[in-house]
Amino acid sequence: MEFARGRIAFIRGGSYPHCHSVLIDDAIRAVIDASSSRERLLEFHAGRGIDVIITSHAHEDHFLYNSLFPDAQLWVHGADARAFTDLRHFIEIFQPGAEEAALWEGYLKDVVRYAPRTVNRELCDNDRLDFGVTSALVLHTPGHTPGHCSFHFPEERIMYLADWDLVSAGPYYGDPNSDLELTIASLERLMGYDVDTYLTAHGKGVHDGDPGIIAAYLDKIRQREDHLMELLEQGPKTLAEIAAQGIIYGKAKTIGIWDLGLSERNMMLKHLEKLMRQGLVASDGDRYRIVR
Ligand SMILES: [Zn+2]
Numbered sequence: 001m002e003f004a005r006g007r008i009a010f011i012r013g014g015s016y017p018h019c020h021s022v023l024i025d026d027a028i029r030a031v032i033d034a035s036s037s038r039e040r041l042l043e044f045h046a047g048r049g050i051d052v053i054i055t056s057h058a059h060e061d062h063f064l065y066n067s068l069f070p071d072a073q074l075w076v077h078g079a080d081a082r083a084f085t086d087l088r089h090f091i092e093i094f095q096p097g098a099e100e101a102a103l104w105e106g107y108l109k110d111v112v113r114y115a116p117r118t119v120n121r122e123l124c125d126n127d128r129l130d131f132g133v134t135s136a137l138v139l140h141t142p143g144h145t146p147g148h149c150s151f152h153f154p155e156e157r158i159m160y161l162a163d164w165d166l167v168s169a170g171p172y173y174g175d176p177n178s179d180l181e182l183t184i185a186s187l188e189r190l191m192g193y194d195v196d197t198y199l200t201a202h203g204k205g206v207h208d209g210d211p212g213i214i215a216a217y218l219d220k221i222r223q224r225e226d227h228l229m230e231l232l233e234q235g236p237k238t239l240a241e242i243a244a245q246g247i248i249y250g251k252a253k254t255i256g257i258w259d260l261g262l263s264e265r266n267m268m269l270k271h272l273e274k275l276m277r278q279g280l281v282a283s284d285g286d287r288y289r290i291v292r
């Protein structure tokens, strides 16, 4: 579903490494997440040019086409900024082995056309972005990545949630620098805004601004944790045994270069670490068990 309100338009992208984009056609012309349709983005650029590219966070499926617009300013949150200026740093975030790192480097250079570039503005929480008639407030909503941002358009009553994408699988916090507790805090915060429309970077894209939808998405985290606790009730388990259960993604699969088995493992580990901090789970060597 396409969507437009005021000077804001929404362009759908396909599956990974694409996402949906938000266009702002105002005195300052901006794109948030230039990773949707190459043709549509170039068409927008062919008008009066694109002045600013905003990338909601440092994941390649949100900056796939940034390289097409080298003269535009790049605005990203400070906590994710270095991923745009330093390819090595970006790859290191995922803590890959040597072979995997080489694979990633090839992919980012050949497919994503990654080229280090200057970050012209480091976004901060509550920054007001003025495009002309249209303005947006930056909401720093970390957890997915440290610098993940959502964008609130108060006048148009729109919230672009970016990768808090409301998909049925639930939220993603599977990178080494993702954070489960921050994910929960960010989603709780986003539920507090009164808007008519949520836009997301993946999945359906356009949603009613109903906080109940975010609540259901947030509840996936509790369901995952309940399943994990049920599993541990059966006896101590290693992380590999827990990940093999596929509580989050079911049977291990890949999406492009992403290994969801690895995401499953990383996310389960974040749940175990949270439960250990809460004193509900303990580890004996490489086995995790319920604290009685
Ligand atoms: Zn992402």
Ligand SMILES: [Zn+2]
Binding pocket: 019, 059, 061, 062, 163, 201, 202
């Ligand atoms: Zn994404």
